[in-house]
Amino acid sequence: MMRRGLSWFNVTSVALGLAFLYLPIVILVIYSFNASQLVTVWGGWSTRWYAVLLGDRALIDAASVSLGIALLSAAAATVLGTFAALALTRFGRFRGRTAFSAMVYAPLVMPEVITGLSLLLLFVAVDFDRGFMTVTIAHTTLIMCFVAVVVQARLVDFDRSLEEAAMDLGCPPLRTFLTVTLPLIAPAVIAGFLLAFSLSLDDLVIASFTTGPGATTLPIRIYSQVRLGVKPEINAVCTIMIAVVAVAIIGASLLLTRRSDVVPAVARKAGPPDHSAG
Amino acid sequence: MNPPAKRSRLAGIVLWLPYAWLVAFFLLPFLIVLKISLSQSAIAQPPYTPVFDLSAGWSGVRSFFAGLSLDNYVFLGSDPLYVVSYMKSLQIAAFSTLLLLVIGYPIAYAITRTPPRLQAVLVVLVILPFWTSFLIRIYAWMNILQHDGPLNQLLLALHIVREPPAWLSTNTAVYIGIVYSYLPFMVLPLYATLQKMDDNLLEAAADLGCPRWKTFWLVTVPLSLPGVGAGTLLCFIPIVGEFVIPDLLGSSDTMMIGQTLWTEFFANKDWPVAAAIAVVLLCVLLVPLVLYEHMQARQLDGGR
Numbered sequence: 220m221m222r223r224g225l226s227w228f229n230v231t232s233v234a235l236g237l238a239f240l241y242l243p244i245v246i247l248v249i250y251s252f253n254a255s256q257l258v259t260v261w262g263g264w265s266t267r268w269y270a271v272l273l274g275d276r277a278l279i280d281a282a283s284v285s286l287g288i289a290l291l292s293a294a295a296a297t298v299l300g301t302f303a304a305l306a307l308t309r310f311g312r313f314r315g316r317t318a319f320s321a322m323v324y325a326p327l328v329m330p331e332v333i334t335g336l337s338l339l340l341l342f343v344a345v346d347f348d349r350g351f352m353t354v355t356i357a358h359t360t361l362i363m364c365f366v367a368v369v370v371q372a373r374l375v376d377f378d379r380s381l382e383e384a385a386m387d388l389g390c391p392p393l394r395t396f397l398t399v400t401l402p403l404i405a406p407a408v409i410a411g412f413l414l415a416f417s418l419s420l421d422d423l424v425i426a427s428f429t430t431g432p433g434a435t436t437l438p439i440r441i442y443s444q445v446r447l448g449v450k451p452e453i454n455a456v457c458t459i460m461i462a463v464v465a466v467a468i469i470g471a472s473l474l475l476t477r478r479s480d481v482v483p484a485v486a487r488k489a490g491p492p493d494h495s496a497g
Numbered sequence: 498m499n500p501p502a503k504r505s506r507l508a509g510i511v512l513w514l515p516y517a518w519l520v521a522f523f524l525l526p527f528l529i530v531l532k533i534s535l536s537q538s539a540i541a542q543p544p545y546t547p548v549f550d551l552s553a554g555w556s557g558v559r560s561f562f563a564g565l566s567l568d569n570y571v572f573l574g575s576d577p578l579y580v581v582s583y584m585k586s587l588q589i590a591a592f593s594t595l596l597l598l599v600i601g602y603p604i605a606y607a608i609t610r611t612p613p614r615l616q617a618v619l620v621v622l623v624i625l626p627f628w629t630s631f632l633i634r635i636y637a638w639m640n641i642l643q644h645d646g647p648l649n650q651l652l653l654a655l656h657i658v659r660e661p662p663a664w665l666s667t668n669t670a671v672y673i674g675i676v677y678s679y680l681p682f683m684v685l686p687l688y689a690t691l692q693k694m695d696d697n698l699l700e701a702a703a704d705l706g707c708p709r710w711k712t713f714w715l716v717t718v719p720l721s722l723p724g725v726g727a728g729t730l731l732c733f734i735p736i737v738g739e740f741v742i743p744d745l746l747g748s749s750d751t752m753m754i755g756q757t758l759w760t761e762f763f764a765n766k767d768w769p770v771a772a773a774i775a776v777v778l779l780c781v782l783l784v785p786l787v788l789y790e791h792m793q794a795r796q797l798d799g800g801r
Contacts, residue, residue, distance in 0.1 A: 461629050
């Protein structure tokens, strides 16, 4: 049908849009393999800047701090965010619901400088030593809201009758959750975890406010270098980070596509009455 | 679903754990910001007068209220630096949101015109860059926009310009950075509403002899307004407080309020003024924030 077809304008806008989104990253990756000391002069292919990185102790330390914070806060945020999503979709109209949903959605768009400053002032007010833990708490607070939204979207359009069937047949709520609900929302929970992880790994502003001695994260380290201008070794770090994220996403999507074959199977299994027994 | 009365202790944990966390680490911090914005700055560690001395009893409470002052707000209002910075941020955010809408709408629209399988791929392609670090993406533009960088090399090679123009430290660079970083946030909500649209409506309009551009303007655009609203708020609110983009790509005369707050805090160590800036910024954003939350809540609770 004509209306479903693509006009040249449609094709051009998608092509230009994607080029705009990807070209800068491609250029960055190419220049990270530039042999020349001068960032803008092409001196042939080389991996010398990657070798330079290996000798940069401060950068490697920062990377390990970032990974630790990201793992810990993403794990905590996944639990808290999934709970928040369950509370918002399954508990009906409880007291304080409006305030609760406001607190879940607001951090998503709140300017980071405000969130960062307010958390820092909290830590100072209660005299909590700033460092690894404070950044982790700060990140958990922000990213749990992203997890909540991702999981909630899944919970909203999922067939409630599966849960009801299990419970009508006498399956206790906790068991229903573990055997019916959790397998069904698992892809969203995993996606939420990955999103949380990458957001934490990425954050500069909130970490800058809440960090303390000995807890310099990778973005803080990169930022202090980048302010001074473009450097070939920074191109190399960025390329490694892009590669790590790319591998994680490809791995996750492979995992999830295989999962999505499993999920309908679970749903079918959960449907018949005899499922609540096993 | 089981009624509230029958909710087990376990369900209680599911609700109260995230609730308590958000109250402790999201709500409470704001109250502290509010309090500190009303205190005097002091040359001390931490650099403001004490928050609240409960051990002093009633007199402590009285001195707490006596210690509050609006000095910092008066200061913000009297120094044009801050007012200009707020206006600049709102102006940059408004203009770049408009740019995002103009660039994002055709992309979102075009994606809905492609076959369903391709649509899924294109949506993933739009989201993907969002997963790579924000800082890296801005840094990538520093690479491209520098004086003898790829963009100027290209422009010179094509004889579009004779002299390489300066891109970095300009408003243009800030707009490019913002549009680049926020494009997925605009395209996705637009795509979500456009994709749900009933094709029969377009067909009906066409059958009745309505030209395509008119159908687009009278049917498609009004029906996509929820997506336009969501995308606009999702971009506008965080852009107003943006720090990294203007700091790395902009100049000193694109000093946005996020940078001003950052400077007050880290360079001038004036925490009460930084807190006052945050409170005013929050008040400025209150209307769009409330609108956004209302929409989010309605959208995600929808159909229940």
